[in-house]
Amino acid sequence: MALKQTGIVIQALEQQWPGYRFEVKRIKTTGDKIRDVALARIGDKGLFTKELEIALLEGKIDLAVHSMKDLPTLLPEGLVIGAVLAREYPEDALISLSGTTLDSLPPGARVGTSSLRRQAQLRHYRPDLQVSPVRGNVNTRLNRLKKGDFDAVVLARAGLARLGLQYHVTQLLPYEVCLPAVGQGAIGIEIRAGDREISRVVSVINDEKSRAEITAERAFMRRLEGGCQVPIGALARAAGTELTLAGVVADVDGERLFRAEETGPVAEAEAVGVRLAEKLLAMGAAEILRSIRELS
Numbered sequence: 254m255a256l257k258q259t260g261i262v263i264q265a266l267e268q269q270w271p272g273y274r275f276e277v278k279r280i281k282t283t284g285d286k287i288r289d290v291a292l293a294r295i296g297d298k299g300l301f302t303k304e305l306e307i308a309l310l311e312g313k314i315d316l317a318v319h320s321m322k323d324l325p326t327l328l329p330e331g332l333v334i335g336a337v338l339a340r341e342y343p344e345d346a347l348i349s350l351s352g353t354t355l356d357s358l359p360p361g362a363r364v365g366t367s368s369l370r371r372q373a374q375l376r377h378y379r380p381d382l383q384v385s386p387v388r389g390n391v392n393t394r395l396n397r398l399k400k401g402d403f404d405a406v407v408l409a410r411a412g413l414a415r416l417g418l419q420y421h422v423t424q425l426l427p428y429e430v431c432l433p434a435v436g437q438g439a440i441g442i443e444i445r446a447g448d449r450e451i452s453r454v455v456s457v458i459n460d461e462k463s464r465a466e467i468t469a470e471r472a473f474m475r476r477l478e479g480g481c482q483v484p485i486g487a488l489a490r491a492a493g494t495e496l497t498l499a500g501v502v503a504d505v506d507g508e509r510l511f512r513a514e515e516t517g518p519v520a521e522a523e524a525v526g527v528r529l530a531e532k533l534l535a536m537g538a539a540e541i542l543r544s545i546r547e548l549s
Contacts, residue, residue, distance in 0.1 A: 254320070254390065254415065255318070261415070261440060270457075273454065280304050302317070302323060302324055305317040305443070310329065316444050316455060318442060319442075320437075320439075320441075321337065321439040322435060322438075327475065331446050333444060333445075334441050334443055335451065335452055335456065336455040336456055336459035337439055337440070337441050338463065340439040340466065340467070341438050341439075342410040342411040343410075344438075345371060345407050345408070345437075346407065346413060346422040347406075348395070348405060348406050348408065349398075349405035350399065351404075355379065355405075358382065358404060359404075363383045364383065364385070364403060365384075365385055365398070365407070366406065366407040367388055369483070370484045373510070374507065375407070375431065375507070378431075394408060395421065407426070409438070411438040432501045432512075434487075435471060435473065435486075439466075441467070465489070466496070467489070469522040470488070470526060471526065472523040472527050473526035473527070473530045477530050477533070484502065485500070485502050487499065487501070489525075489526075494520070495519065496517060496518065496519045496521075497516045499514045500512065500513060500529045501533075502541055502542065511536045511538045511541070514529070515528050
């Protein structure tokens with residue numbers, strides 16, 4: 254997936270800068286190396302980014318390509334987001350071999366997903382389901398489904414689309430049921446702060462609408478001090494000069510779930526994110542977050 258997304262970025266840059274040559278340097282991250290343990294059990298601070306950021310700071314690479322959902326909301330000193338590409342497919346997708354939708358899955362059906370966020374929202378919507386973690390790349394998860402380990406799996410639509418596997422999708426989960434991860438579906442480019450040349454190069458593929466949406470979502474997450482160890486979802490939508498942000502905080506078993514929306518000017522995307530976080534904290538999310546942190 255990382256190489257696929259890097260290819261998307263390089264193609265976009267080459268179209269804008271035909272005189273430049275872009276070289277791919279493969280760097281394996283901690284998250285790539287650990288495949289058999291749930292992310293929530295090993296922490297989430299830079300699991301898929303730390304090694305890339307070190308290489309950036311040491312000048313070994315000039316830019317790093319990330320799934321925005323994997324990029325911590327607090328970047329290391331000296332690094333900034335240089336560009337966010339036009340966002341595609343933020344939805345979660347359910348895949349079942351029988352073609353059964355979420356509402357039609359039988360009681361007690363086994364559903365596999367890699368994130369606590371999905372687990373909590375699915376359990377809240379369908380408490381009868383057996384929702385369990387599943388790690389590995391997309392093909393590994395699909396193979397677990399084919400082997401009969403699960404009746405259905407839930408994956409990010411964007412990942413399936415970028416790998417040409419979207420034909421597997423049985424159902425796109427409604428946002429009313431399952432809000433996506435912060436930044437899901439967006440590709441970001443991280444660069445060194447103050448590197449004017451690289452900033453100029455990547456800025457031409459920055460999508461302002463997507464960047465505003467991601468800014469609101471990341472501000473929301475930052476204020477909540479959340480990560481993949483906490484079931485938090487968000488989705489911002491910008492239309493004209495207005496931005497609407499929906500957010501959710503839930504406990505791990507999905508029994509308690511708080512959801513709300515906030516709107517405001519696109520130019521104040523960060524403030525919209527902070528306001529929504531404050532609203533959910535006041536509704537009761539603060540207690541959920543506190544209890545989860547005490548257990549971790």
